[in-house]
Amino acid sequence: MEDAARLRAALAEVAAGRLVPYLGPAVSALGAGGGPASPEALCALIEAQVRPPKRAAGNLWAVAQYVESRRFRATLEKIVRQAFAAPAGPNPVFDWLARLRPPMVVDVWYDGGLIAAYRAAGGSADWGWVQGVSRNGEWDEIWFRSYDATSALRPGGADPAWPSLIYKPHGLAAEGTSFLMSDSDYVEVLTEIDIQSPIPDAVQARRGGRGFLFLGCRFDDQMLRTFARQITKRSGGGHVAVIEGPLTRMEGLFLEELGITRLDLPLSAVVAQLAEAAA
Structure with a gap:
């Protein structure tokens, strides 16, 4: 099967709820102007x-x-x-996911474009997000916080009944929220992440039996590899990654380790297939 056909099959698996979209910063870049x-x-x-x-x-x-x-x-x-204060323009991947509302979407960049797309799509408000938080200035042992579609904090965590959940492991760069970025932000997270403490229970539940579709991600940084490895831990396998061009040695080893099928295609191929399906 050619890569284009594999991509078409992977997008269908997302639509069926069997693959979890895992979005990197290059997906955010599709909505120009947002940071x-x-x-x-x-x-x-x-x-x-x-x-x-x-x-x-x-x-x-x-x-x-x-x-x-x-x-x-x-x-x-x-x-x-x-x-990240300026709003981004229309984003074909975000808009597609906002209409689709899959069981879970992992968004590893700091912008709020996907959340904005969910809101703009209208429909029911039975969705929310959970995000990693910095422990800078925190006295409690807290790794993440959950919010509903109105941005109201949910002290009890994400609602298991939500049909769709957005997971932002590195946080959100917006007023009233938090994000992980400095070395000190990550030091405790990385100490605990192998035993899954920083991974929300809702994420662990929704990844079960499902694989991941990586879009707009590179894995040429150890931090990014560590998070991807732990987020996909105990998932259903069958992962796919759309990454164009040569891989670094460490990226190649990482894809092999996780059993990720790599499609050597540009992100524009994803956009084109979404447009074709919508026509």
Whole structure:
């Protein structure tokens, strides 16, 4: 089967609720104007406002840690929230998922584009999201928070009855919410993630028996590989990733480790197939 046919089959599996979409920053970039659309772009934006030492330059997590340590957490939060403050344009992948409302969508970037698309799609409000939170300034052992479609905090966690759940493991860069970005944000998470404490129960339940479709993701960073590995842990397998062009050695090993079928296609091929299906 050619990659285009495999992609068509994978999108059908998402529609049937058997594959969980796992969205990276390149998917957010499809809705132009909503903020930086890669870790490198976000890092450059932060560095334009706070100059880091050479040893940290170019590494988002290290630059965020430098800002947090030297200019306080509030400065980092202000820069990042301003970076994502502008609304994005229409996004064909977000809009498709908002209409489809699959059982779960994993969105690993910091923008709120997918949440906005869900709201814009109208219909019932029986959905919500759960997100990772920074423990900076927190006294309780908290790893994540849940919100309903109105952005109201749900202290009891995500509602198991929601037909669709958005999971943002790195958080959301918006007022009133939290996000993980600095090295210190991740240190405790990475200590506990192998025993799944930072992975919400709702996510663990919904991944069971399902595989993942990775769109707009690269795995050339150890942090990103670690999160993907733990989020997909004990899932149903049969994963697919749309990644165009050469892979790094570590990416290749990671895809092999998780049994991910790689489709060497651009993200535009996904957009084209969605448009064709809607015609």
